Amino acid sequence: MSEYKIADGHDNGGGLNALEALDPPLFAAYADGLLTEWHDFEVREWAGDRSLVLVGRAWVAWNFFRLTRDEMAYLRGHFGSAVTIRTLDKGTNAFANFNATLVLPDPSLGWEADGWDEVRVEFRDLVGI
Amino acid sequence: MGMSEVIRDGLAADSTLAALLTGGIYSYAQVGRNGISRVTMADAYEAGGFLKPLAVVKAGDAKAVPAIRDSESGWQQMVEVFLYDDGDNGFTTITSARDRVITLLDRQWMSGAGYVRRIGGADDLRDPKLNNAALVRIEFEVKG
Numbered sequence: 001m002s003e004y005k006i007a008d009g010h011d012n013g014g015g016l017n018a019l020e021a022l023d024p025p026l027f028a029a030y031a032d033g034l035l036t037e038w039h040d041f042e043v044r045e046w047a048g049d050r051s052l053v054l055v056g057r058a059w060v061a062w063n064f065f066r067l068t069r070d071e072m073a074y075l076r077g078h079f080g081s082a083v084t085i086r087t088l089d090k091g092t093n094a095f096a097n098f099n100a101t102l103v104l105p106d107p108s109l110g111w112e113a114d115g116w117d118e119v120r121v122e123f124r125d126l127v128g129i
Numbered sequence: 130m131g132m133s134e135v136i137r138d139g140l141a142a143d144s145t146l147a148a149l150l151t152g153g154i155y156s157y158a159q160v161g162r163n164g165i166s167r168v169t170m171a172d173a174y175e176a177g178g179f180l181k182p183l184a185v186v187k188a189g190d191a192k193a194v195p196a197i198r199d200s201e202s203g204w205q206q207m208v209e210v211f212l213y214d215d216g217d218n219g220f221t222t223i224t225s226a227r228d229r230v231i232t233l234l235d236r237q238w239m240s241g242a243g244y245v246r247r248i249g250g251a252d253d254l255r256d257p258k259l260n261n262a263a264l265v266r267i268e269f270e271v272k273g
Binding site for chain 2: 090
């Protein structure tokens with residue numbers, strides 16, 4: 001069972017479901033996990049004393065090598081912008097639950113043969129819960 | 130189980146494909162050191178000695194590629210599916226089988242194998258070692 005989980009709404013740890021359990025057989029390819037990008041901040045800015053200031057909250061991107069039409073439709077139809085996720089925090093090297101803002105990709109990019117290749121789904125404004 | 134066996138089993142489970150490839154679906158290892166013959170693969174031949182439509186799955190080069198999961202290194206392996214028929218039967222049956230194989234494998238996640246994608250192939254081939262049997266080749270890459 002994948003450790004990468006998602007639920008609609010904030011503070012919904014009790015509703016978290018593994019990707020492959022959302023609506024089988026959708027997302028079956030991700031039962032063993034997926035590739036994520038962990039970011040500790042939104043941007044880095046130079047302060048007046050030439051130190052780097054980290055601006056913004058942590059965020060993570062989930063990289064799907066392939067999403068079918070049905071899988072993309074499921075994400076669009078079942079989740080609003082406010083979600084709860086369980087993902088790997090690469091800063092602490094541990095899985096944790098977060099409130100997040102879901103940012104789905106532009107559907108005009110990456111379309112091929114009834115689906116999308118190399119899909120990047122972002123979860124912004126991570127707040128640990 | 131090797132990659133060719135996993136792909137073979139996935140194809141063999143499809144009744145539509147099995148109905149087309151009456152000579153069977155084989156992994157490269159099953160073909161033996163001397164290739165397809167009536168001695169090693171009797172089920173691939175009719176009683177009169179003519180080759181039936183069949184498939185052979187052959188795994189090729191594997192290499193490291195960027196990962197698709199946080200927990201594992203990425204890898205990629207080439208797989209070829211060779212479709213044969215008797216030289217006088219033409220390409221109709223194995224062309225239909227080719228289309229079915231592509232439907233079953235292209236852009237599909239196959240448990241025990243990985244993400245399969247068609248990357249090439251060739252039609253209208255002949256195998257001189259099999260009395261100029263009709264041959265179609267399909268190339269796939271499998272990522273995991």
